[in-house]
Amino acid sequence: MERSTAHDAPDAVPVRVPRLVGRRAELEQVVGALSRGPATVLVEGEAGVGKSRLLQEALGAPAVRARGPLVAVCPPFEEALTLGPVVDAVRQSRTGPAGLELTALAGALRPLFPEWAHALPPAPEPLHDAGAARHRLFRALAELLDRLGTEILVVEDVHWADDATLGFLLFVAARRPRRISLVVTYRPEETAAGSPLLRLSARPAVGAAHVRLCLAPLTVAGTAALVSSMLDDEHVSDAFARFLHLRTEGLPLAVEESVRLLRDRSDLVRARGEWVRRTLEDISVPPTIRDAVLERFARLDPDVQEVLRAAAVLTEPADDRLVARVGGIPGPRATAALAAAVRGGVLAEDASGQLRFRHVLAARAVYDAIPAGRRRALHLAAGRALEDAVPAPLARLAHHFRAGGDTARWCRYAERAGDLALASGDHRTAVAMVHGVLDAGALPAADVVRLCGKFPVFAFSGHRGRTDLVRTLRTLLDDASLDTAERGLVRQQLGRMLLHVGQYDAGAAELERAVSELADRPLEAATAMSALSRLSGASCPVAVHRRWLERVTALARTALPAEHRLTFLVERVTALLELGDPAGWEAAREIPEAPTAARDVLDVTRAVLNIGDAAMRWGYHDEARRRLTAGRDAAGAHGHLRLRDMAATTLVHLDWHAGAWDGLAERAAALAAIDEEPLIQLDTCLVTGLLAAARGAQDTAADSLARVADEARRRGILDMSLESAAALARVRLAQDRLDEALALTEEGMRLVVRKGVWLAATEIAPARTEALVAAGRAAEAARLAAAFARGAHGSVAPATRASLATCRAVVAEVRQPPSRAAAAWADAATAWEVLPRPYAVLLARAAQARCLARAGRRKAATALTETARAGLRELGAAYAVSRLAAATGHEASPGDPGGPVRGPRGYGDQLSPRELEAVRHMLNGLTNPEIARVLCRSPKTIAAQLKSAMRKHGVTSRTALAVSALRAGITPAGPAGDADPGA
Known part of the structure; x- marks a missing residue:
């Protein structure tokens, strides 16, 4: 390991990068789990406790390294592109998908890997359901990792992960069979209470090893060993070790930064073969890592300081040219400054030549200390430098231009990032990006309408998300700069979203107003009418749905271009069949069972599946099976995977009705x-x-x-x-x-x-x-x-x-x-x-x-x-x-599932048929759980029935009940539950 020096001074104390100290047991656990097969490894601990260092050592073990781990790091951005950490890791490990033999599912990856588009399958149809879209993307990315031979996926700093990345980690952990070992590091104190990460850490996956490590600070002995490893493995005095441990609380990063600072101050000396402080009274160690970092930073040359500021603003690993360009340092000077930062242990260089801060806390300390004006200028410089990157890092560009105060560029890149997220199926990220731009205000009316049109209606189901979005849309409706049609477009989005989240009356009211405002926009008006014609909500009678259906049918026939008529015909047929109107079957004949043009594939497939589902509910089982089977096969052939799965699901439902129960539970579970x-x-x-x-x-x-x-x-x-x-x-x-x-x-x-x-x-x-x-x-x-x-x-x-x-x-x-x-x-x-x-x-x-x-x-x-x-x-x-x-042989029990129910509820002092059954089995000496199994009830229900029987017989124990029942002529249950007429 190359030694580092402060200011390149030849007489400075030599300080090395420390070894891993005090983590032998934890290292053995991680290496053992990752060497044997599928595992979930969670490493948690406060900032600076050594999570990443432990991981580096584990990944360097031969048995682990042979499994080709893929390492991703979550950046501390508020703006996060869909699955960005995993995508970046894949991109760095592979230049393209050639030779991977990906299936049609991989077409969903096109938005994430635009530079691979020429070699990926065609993009599948967009999905309106956020869950379906996200799941398809997860499946596609998991397939890519499988084809890459990824056996271990490492994701660091998961407390900063975007929702999509967290969802993907849960998806990987839940796959059956389990193929990939999953390793994550995170800070529990920065993990939100409702984070999906908690589900990953709290629920061990079936069929995989589960290791959860909570790293603690070092002991005094561990502190001494860490310092010694930095100082040529020479002995460190006990007084010095206790001094550092007391002031750093044994946090490895704090110890390391303190040692480097003491070296920079020339406060470290050797005496009688061991390292000691220069004095015991006069030396102070800053109380926080931040203070230690900043004191060291202040001692560096100006060029080194400037490249460190640029690296802190960039946050993610970057090459030397990018850091130099952002910092505005000429080439030779930048090269020297970066070399000094690496030698000083502030920056680290990976195998691909990318530079980053060795510790995120150090980067944050430097970033926070940058004056506001200079910070904005550096963000602008970073944004302009990254504009030349291919593919464009849209989320990072939006982040830098927003922090740099360039609103126009921020809005432009945020919108593009939202488009990319939407194309990827990550509706939540898409909404977050576009929502942020709309909340910024002062946008031209045309931009407001265009952005509102990009909101996926089905993106939010959480209360906070939908509340914020509804509030934004309502605020936009009050914007006087919107004309009537523009207001109608915004209102249509609001109404459809309210319907989706169950606010039917409010949603219908907004859609009705939108129809009148969209009088000059027939296609958009028809979309609103179609939503009003569908069978939803509790308060709206069928007559109202029919009126809207008649209006949208007339509009579609007279005012819509031919290429849109099939879509609304499918909607009409579906609505009629939902309403129980036989005219739906007549209208269904107008829809071809196979598409005649490429643009009709999705509509025809939807129609086949909707008609098949209706046929099942009407009771035309043969027609339902024919339609659903054809729709499933067509959807799979054209890459409409969600529709294929929906058809397979409806066939499971049909098989329930049709009595084809063999293997049905397993199909449903899959x-x-x-x-x-x-x-x-x-x-x-x-x-x-x-x-x-x-x-x-x-x-x-x-x-x-x-x-x-x-x-x-x-x-x-x-x-x-x-x-x-x-x-x-x-x-x-x-x-x-x-x-x-x-x-x-x-x-x-x-x-x-x-x-x-x-x-x-x-x-x-x-x-x-x-x-x-x-x-x-x-x-x-x-x-x-x-x-x-x-x-x-x-x-x-x-x-x-x-x-x-x-x-x-x-x-x-x-x-x-x-x-x-x-x-x-x-x-x-x-x-x-x-x-x-x-x-x-x-x-x-x-x-x-x-x-x-x-x-x-x-x-x-x-x-x-x-x-x-x-x-x-x-x-x-x-x-x-x-x-x-x-x-058999006596009154059937009230409430037989699926069967008849007779007679009044009350039985007076007589046992009900169900109580009688329980008593007769009790007379055979069965316990409550045994009776429950025989009668297919819960033990709680059996206990309640026997208690009721005791009350009616005027006794308080099972023994007394048995005596009383036998005296009353009740006999024990015989084979197959032979009936006894006595009660």
Whole structure:
């Protein structure tokens, strides 16, 4: 290691760069984890404690170095370009993608690597959903790292990372199978409370080693060893070591800076073979690293000071020519000054010749000490120098021109950086960049409108982000310099954003005003009308949606260029089918099933998928499968990966309805792993919850379904919110939580009635009818079925017809003779067979068998019960099988999921059927958890039911309950839950 000297003085004390001291155990942990395979290594500690130094030593170990680590560093910029640290690291390690055999997915990387564009696949279609766009970008970058053979990704100073980089780190940690080891360093004191980094540090990844190190300051002995390593490994006096440790608190960087400062002051001497201070009383060590750095800085030559100021302003590593240009120092003088800074241990030079401060704290101390005027001039010089770079470092240019006070250039580069982030799918960064420019004010009206048009509507879901953005847009609407059409364009963006975040009334009001303001802009007016025609929000009736649909249809036919008509035709077909209007199927014939021109690919693919989804909900399962399969294949062939995944997700949902349950949970889980894709995650979570309920995992099902119901309602996804609410209500009925089931179904049915879209009642109406009957409100259930019949009159949707038949059967079972109830359930089963929905068919057949048994037709009932039981067992509906077995021979339990519910809620002093089941299994000596497993309930539910049984029998213990139950004629449960009529 080359020795450094202060001011190049020949008689100065020689000082080396220190060795790693006091970190042997930590080094062994890091090297061991990274040598063995996939690992997550987190190194945390305060500034100057030696995180980077530990990492340098670990990466230099042969076993680690052989795995080719890729090292990225997060700069302390407020303006951060999408995934900038990782992208810069890749760019420095590779000049291009030749020979990597990247897939079509890599086209998403074009905005991040514009200099590679000629060698990357075509760019995929833009995505309006921020989560989908970000996830696609993460997948593309992960593929690039895989093709590069990256086995270890190191990201330093993650407390400064942009949101996209943090999201990518979580994505890498969660990938299955795990391919890349992840190493991060960060300062916990500078990590925000809600930072995604905390998720990474708190949740060890499955299938990978997890090492978390919290570096502490050095001991007195460690301080002595560090100083000795800087001074030719000669002994350091105990008094000197204690002195430095006391004043630096053992912080390695503070110790190093203090030693260098003492050297510069000539306060270090050797006496009797060891290093000591010159005096014990007169020498002071600055209380902070900043003070030590600045005192050393003040002793340097003016040229050295100037290049250090330039390096501090640049922040990121830079070559000597760039530093010299920013500092304004002529070539030979700059070369000498930079050499002196490297020899003095202030700057470090990496293998590629890039210069940087050895410690970020030193750079910050120098930067903060630059006079304000000089700092602005250096930022301007940095911006002008970087304008020549290829590719243009847009975020850094925006940063420097903003700090330099050049507003015009700052706005220009911030807008370009926002465009790049938007093209990359990083909507949050795009909004942050453009939002900052708009907040600066004093922009011409045309610029305001152009920038507002760049806001991705779906970028923000967090409260703070959307609140700031809404406030900015509302402020812009008050700008008197905007003309009517310009105001309409801004208002349209505001309205669409309000719709997205669930503020439907406010969003609709803004869009309606925007339509009138955009009278001379038909394309933009049509976009606003189209948003108003879609089925969203709770308060807007279907008649209002239809009026907007008629207006946008007329406008599209008469005033829009031909190239835009297909887009609005797709919107019209989708809206009509959502509304349950058969005219949607007629209109769908106008849309080709395969694109005839390149510009139509996206619209046609969207149409195929939307029509396929509608066909599933209407009950045309064969049509749905044909459309969805074709749409999935077409989307994949044209690189529309989000649409491909959406089609695959809807096919999973269709397979739930169609009874193709083998491997369905695994398919749903694989799709749910597509990070930050909310629609896919919600739909797969819904299917997961439905499967869990059918298989008896009621608590798991409730968690999944409640999440979907809440989020779908917030997002205004009507069909999904109602389906999840209906399924959750049935789970609550099964758990004897009737009040919750009533509340869930009441809210859902109120929404259907208010909107007037009875197609949407397919899932919620039967669940509501079951809940009402369970509560003893059979007359109200009958009125609901009658209202459903009136509302769905003339409907051709098989799903609606089957749903109505189920509602009628539920009512018939409590209001009609058993033989007529059995016929009603037979009608329901036949109606579900048309789709088909095997699970619904089998539950209806089981209910039919129960009614036949009541009617005295035991033989037919037994045969039909066995058929239903075999079908449910083959389907994988373990819970329904157990409930059917338990119900055979006595009253079925109120709240059987997916099945009928009868009779009033109250049982007086008699045990309810569900309490009776629990007691009979208790008589076999089963514990509560064992009974819960047999009956597919939660232990908590079993405990509550046994407690209720004790109360009704007037006892306070399980033993006393057993005695009382046997005296009452209740017998233990036999094989397959043989029924006992006694209660």
